[in-house]
Amino acid sequence: MEHTDHDERQESIIREVELDLAPEQMWDAITDRDQLQQWLGETVDIDIRPGATGIVVDDEIRRHVVVERVDYGRSWSFRWRPEDAGTLSRVTFEVIPVRHGHSRLTITETLVASASARHQLRWEARIACLWAHTMAFARIR
Amino acid sequence: MGSAHRLPVGAHDGVRPHPVSALDELFGALADPTRRALLERLMRSGPDTATRLCEHSQLTRQAIVKHLQALVDAGLATPERHGREVRYRATPESLAEVVAWLTESSSGWDRRLARLRATR
Numbered sequence: 001m002e003h004t005d006h007d008e009r010q011e012s013i014i015r016e017v018e019l020d021l022a023p024e025q026m027w028d029a030i031t032d033r034d035q036l037q038q039w040l041g042e043t044v045d046i047d048i049r050p051g052a053t054g055i056v057v058d059d060e061i062r063r064h065v066v067v068e069r070v071d072y073g074r075s076w077s078f079r080w081r082p083e084d085a086g087t088l089s090r091v092t093f094e095v096i097p098v099r100h101g102h103s104r105l106t107i108t109e110t111l112v113a114s115a116s117a118r119h120q121l122r123w124e125a126r127i128a129c130l131w132a133h134t135m136a137f138a139r140i141r
Numbered sequence: 142m143g144s145a146h147r148l149p150v151g152a153h154d155g156v157r158p159h160p161v162s163a164l165d166e167l168f169g170a171l172a173d174p175t176r177r178a179l180l181e182r183l184m185r186s187g188p189d190t191a192t193r194l195c196e197h198s199q200l201t202r203q204a205i206v207k208h209l210q211a212l213v214d215a216g217l218a219t220p221e222r223h224g225r226e227v228r229y230r231a232t233p234e235s236l237a238e239v240v241a242w243l244t245e246s247s248s249g250w251d252r253r254l255a256r257l258r259a260t261r
Contacts, residue, residue, distance in 0.1 A: 013243065015250045019261050029257065039256035058249070087242050107254070109246050111239070 012110040018098060019105070026095045026103040027073050048076055056080065079112060088112040167239070170215035175200065176208045180217055183231035190226045 021029065029035045036044040041058030046065050054065040063080040068090070070076040077092040089111050096104045170176050175198075182197070183189060191209055195202045209229050212218035217236075218229045 013246050013250060015254055017254050017258060019258070021261070029260075035260070038260045039253050041253075058253070089242075089246065105257075107250055109250065111242065 012108050014109075015107045017105050017107075018102060020102055022101050023095050023097045023103040024073070026105055030093045030095070030105065031076065046078070166211075166215040167217070167236075170211045170217055173208070173211070175204075176212055179205070179208055180212055180231055180233065183218060183229055184233060188221060188228035188230040190228050192226075194229075 019026065019029075029039075031048050033044055033046070036046070041056040041063075043055065043057035046052065046054030046056065046067065048067055048070055050067055050070055052067045054067070056063045056065055062083045064083065065078050065080045068077045068079060073095070075092060075094040077090060079088060079090050081088045089109050092106075092108045094106045094108075096106065098104050171180075179194060182194065191202055191206045194209075195205050198205060200208075209218060209220075212229070212231075213220060217231065217233055219232050220227045220229055222228075
């Protein structure tokens with residue numbers, strides 16, 4: 001079992017986890033309601049088919065979900081938005097077979113913006129620096 | 142000069158296929174090097190007028206005003222009237238929301254994946 005973080009695509013948050021689960025079992029872990037309620041959130045009410053809407057409550061944050069794409073047995077994606085904060089993002093779960101009885105789950109979460117703005121999201125790192133900058137100046141004053 | 146029109150990054154009602162326009166404006170404003178330079182200058186030196194900003198730039202006053210307006214539209218700056226002049230003040234708080242999203246989202250997945258591993 002290993003867990004690695006990626007930072008190659010700065011506009012996205014990517015997490016990977018490799019488990020001793022066959023791809024079919026991993027697929028169940030990321031689609032079966034009872035299994036999802038063991039890790040994705042304390043309440044998970046999603047019908048996994050394109051266009052379906054649902055709810056995930058995690059850490060007392062209630063998120064509205066819209067299922068986008070389902071590639072049965074391999075990957076599925078959804079948009080979600082916390083009820084209070086309102087930031088819309090897209091999450092993709094992808095199952096990759098590793099070796100017999102093992103598979104890897106890749107989770108990608110990306111802030112949603114139009115295609116024209118997407119490349120600009122790579123400014124994220126600079127924006128963070130800019131922000132740190134502001135804070136530094138705010139303290140000096 | 143209209144009042145500052147602040148666009149919190151999260152201001153969006155409902156999960157929709159449409160772009161988050163506030164985000165588009167925010168990143169659109171920051172995608173331009175001139176606007177980044179203007180914003181940084183406002184952040185370093187404090188509120189200033191288009192005329193004075195123009196003195197430190199190769200650009201025309203008209204071009205500066207256009208860039209400042211883009212910053213205002215993105216919620217990154219706000220115009221303030223002082224007597225006869227309008228000073229632009231940097232309001233980069235909206236950047237903090239993006240940084241906060243990244244931080245919260247990252248820790249959220251760390252938490253969820255820890256739970257997923259614990260079920261195995």
